Amino acid sequence: xxxxxxIMNKSQHNLDWVKMEWAGPYFTAGVLPKGVFKxxxxxxxxxxxxxxxxxxxxxxxxxxxxxxSFASINEKIRSGVVQGITIRVIDYDKAxxxxxxxxxxx
Numbered sequence: 001x002x003x004x005x006x007i008m009n010k011s012q013h014n015l016d017w018v019k020m021e022w023a024g025p026y027f028t029a030g031v032l033p034k035g036v037f038k039x040x041x042x043x044x045x046x047x048x049x050x051x052x053x054x055x056x057x058x059x060x061x062x063x064x065x066x067x068x069s070f071a072s073i074n075e076k077i078r079s080g081v082v083q084g085i086t087i088r089v090i091d092y093d094k095a096x097x098x099x100x101x102x103x104x105x106x
Contacts, residue, residue, distance in 0.1 A: 001077050003045045004084040004100070007053075008037035011089050014058035020068070020087060022051030031058075037086065047074050053087060053095050066095045073097050 007029040009015055018029035018038075024046025029038035032055070053066045068087060076082040076099060084100035 001045050001080070002042045003077060003082065004039060004041045005043045005045075006037045006039040006084070006086040006100070007032065008086050008088045009034050011091050013092070015055040015089065016058050017063075018053070018055040018089070020051050020053050022046060022048035022070070024048065032089070033058075045077055047077070049074075053089065055089070057092070064092050066093060068095050068097060070097060073099065 005027060007018055007020060007027070009018075009032040012034060014034055015032045016030070018032045020027040027040055027043070032038065048070050050070060051068050053068050054063065056063050073082070073085055082099050086098050086100050088096050088098060090096060
């Protein structure tokens with residue numbers, strides 16, 4: 001199954017070296033200022049159970065790692081209902097995965 005996958009920075013921090021590591025090829029967003037997203041259209045979905053979102057704070061250069069679960073999203077992607085997902089970075093220790101109804105993430 002192919003999906004449009006995005007990483008969005010919803011935090012109050014500018015981030016660098018943003019990368020989602022999971023089973024399959026990793027997904028990078030590189031430099032991600034607050035409020036910005038990067039999208040990979042037509043990505044072959046690897047059906048990961050979980051992944052690790054890694055990034056560096058732009059100001060302090062401190063690295064961070066957040067575990068992200070994809071268990072509930074995988075079932076919806078398998079059913080063919082979902083065509084887009086967004087991984088939202090909320091803060092240094094929090095991220096969420098949401099289903100997108102349109103092409104541009106909310």
